[in-house]
Amino acid sequence: MNTQKIADDLIALCKAGKFDEAGEKYWADDVLSVEPSGEAAAVRGKQAARDKGEWWAGAHDIHSFDVGGPYVNGEQFVVRFTIDQTVKETGNRMTLDEVGLYTVKNGKIAEERFFYVG
C-alpha cells in the first residue's frame, strides 16, 4: 500500500471524525508522535499516541472541524486540521490551525509530527 493510498484513507477516516480509528489502523507499534512542546513533546508507541488522543478528546469540546490534503512527497504526507474547539477547563473557545506531517514505513505511520500557527 503506497503513501498516497494510506494518506487518502487516513484523511477519509479523519473527515468522518474517526480520528481514533485512523490511528489504530495506521500507527506502527513503535510510532513516534511529536508535539512542538509540552510535558510529552515526543512520545513513542501506539499506547502513548492513543493516550494523547484520549487526553485531547477529553479536554475539549469539538464544535466543528475541517480536514485538508493530503499533500504527498515520497514516503511523507501532510494533513491540515482546522478545529473549532472549547477548552473545557477554561471555557476558552478557539480555532486550532494545525498540520500533521506523517512518515510512512512498511505501510504504517512510523512518525507523526504536529505543527501549529503560533
Added chain:
Amino acid sequence: MNTQKIADDLIALCKAGKFDEAGEKYWADDVLSVEPSGEAAAVRGKQAARDKGEWWAGAHDIHSFDVGGPYVNGEQFVVRFTIDQTVKETGNRMTLDEVGLYTVKNGKIAEERFFYVG
C-alpha cells in the same frame, strides 16, 4: 534568530510576492530542495534552488496567490501556498495547492521539501 522569526519573515516576503528575495535571504549555501518527482526531484545548492524558481516563474502566468502559516515545530516549519496559475506551454489554468516543509539550521534554510495534493 529562531525558527519562528525566520518563518514569520519568510511568510511576510512571500505574501508580498517576493519569493526570490525570501530564498536569497534564507537559503543555506548548500540548501537541499526536494520536489516529489521530476527530472530534478532533489537539487542541492543555492544556485540550483534559484534556477528552479526562475524556471517556475518563467513557465507560468500567476493570476493570484495566497500564503498561509507558518506552522512551527522546533527547527521546522510548514507554509501553505495556493496559487492560481496558467501553464504557459499548454494554456491550462489550475490552482496549485501545495505546502513547503522547511528545516532551519544555523539561521538558514538547510532543506525545503514540497508536498502537493495529488
